[in-house]
Amino acid sequence: MNLDKSTLLEAYRQLKTIREFEMRMRLENEAGQVPGFIHLYCGQEAVAVGACMQLEDKDFVGSTHRGHGHCIAKGCDVGDMLLEIFCKQGGLCNGKGGSMHIVDMNKGMLGANAIVGAAPPIAVGAALTAKTLKTGGVAMAFIGDGASNQGTVFEALNLASVLNLPMIFLYEHNGYGEFTGADYHVGGGDIVGRAKSFGMPGEKVDGTDFFAVYEAVGKAVERARNGGGPSAVEAHAMRFFGHFEGDPQLYRAKDEVKKLRENADPIKKFIARVTESGQVTMEELTAIDSEVLAMLDEKVAAAKAAPEPPPEALYTDVYINY
């Protein structure tokens, strides 16, 4: 696969933005600055970026509790995301959603979702809208290996298949559902095979390889746009941190993450590929690194300094008219 230089640089900027965003969130969380739970996406960046770079604003994404990466890749404003994670006025949900509910309808982000397996039926509804209103759009649901066992996911697969909807089921196999290994919790062991049994194509890819994800999702999106119906992709990429920040990760071997960082870091792999091919120089990537870090410095500071929602906001937006 050959992508032009500007696409590669944009992909790198997104990968790096997600990585550094999450590392910053980790520090802020440790410092007690973040309300509630956060679930970090480090190690899985190539899945979100590879998948969402195949989408447009008119396309919809249903996300998960581990949604920061999906939101960034789908085009949510990083500053507005930070306001939301710090639960401030002006955040993408005006502070009422927090980390697990970041939404941006203008960007087709249907929301991170704190209920495991809840997003696929909602994304199917967005695909139904695209088909009914003939927008040319598609919908995609991110589904963890843990969520792959939820009945809602099977129902969504079946309904998308029966109604021949423009839908992509993107399984993100990160090795664990909370504190339990996928080698235990996935009956039969073949997640994408479950999707294929509903009559749709399905492909397993290395989720730490941006190019593999980009290519597989590209095929699925093209098929959906052309009226071919739903597809599934199972991308494997282990997370570098716990289920949530604070998780002691007693279920992982001591050297597992160390090895992942050495051998399965999607950003290292991306850098190696694009610099070895000569398309991009390290200097160009380093310049992006500096820009990303400076941007985060500025936006984190702004978000922390932003005002809390006013007390009366407790009562607004339950209904439009009541």
Added chain:
Amino acid sequence: MSIKTMRDAINEALRQEMQRDPTVIIIGEDVVGGRGGSSGAEEASGGAFGVHAGLIQEFGRERVIDTPITESAIMGAAGGAALTGLRPVAELMFVDFVGVCLDQIMNQIAKFRYMFGGMAKTPVTIRTTIGAGFGAGPQHSQALYGIFTSIPGLKCVLPSNAYDAKGLLAQAIRDDDPVVVFEHKMMYTDECEVPDEPYLIPFGQARVSREGDQVTIVAFSRMVSLANQVADKMAQDGISVEVIDPRTTSPLDEDGILDSVEKTGRLVVVDESNPYCSMASEIASLAVCEAYDYLRAPVVKVTAPHTPVPATPALEQAYIPTTTQIETAVNTVLGIDSPKAATG
């Protein structure tokens, strides 16, 4: 204006709203019926209770969508479609089936707007059926509107007659918030005058079904007609009973109910649901908290017992509140031991 059944009134509302707004779709199980199968029938059911009859011929399969038996996906897809530009009318064939899709209703549809800080709207209507009387047993006969009413973000509608059913459903479809419409399955053939043209009934406005000044009965859904029967009968004995039909439990017309209670000083609540954490409890609580000084007698609740709905008609009839129970309750709040004493 003509006499129509509640089934036909609902059908008319759906048809007129679909004609008016091309983003209105119907989605659910066997809302048409006949997909697949060997007969080739275009329409095999028109809905489990026949309310969609003929809609497929006018609006086609793109807008009247039969799904598999898949309540979570129906509710989720309706919510997602509503977020993204459609105005779905999703059918939950029996309210009892909420057990397999409550997450999509309670945690998703009801919360989207608030959880997203007002950045989204979810104009979905969920039509469902409630009520005992068919001998359909514990999992097809419940009156679970109290559960939904307790969830912020949902509006809850309980038509008690064909006229209200049409106007309330049209309002539900045009409403930008999620609305659950509870249709009593024993009432689809109930008839009354229903205008042919479209009309809307606003939410949160109780209807005074019978005017009176000695006792207020607040009743819901099918219980309104029972309360009316009691009011009419007792009127012959010189007892003046007011029947209030809230029509929506969320929003609830608290002022309308309190006005009546303040006028009569006596309250009977009739609710086909189980008694605990019910609308009956809610209305009794409202009266005690907001109109205590006006009450001349303790509030009496007439509800189903705290049991599942039995299948056997003998027991089912004992489960459903009766006109006799309601009449006794009215006498109780009046301090009358027997109906005869009322005329004395």
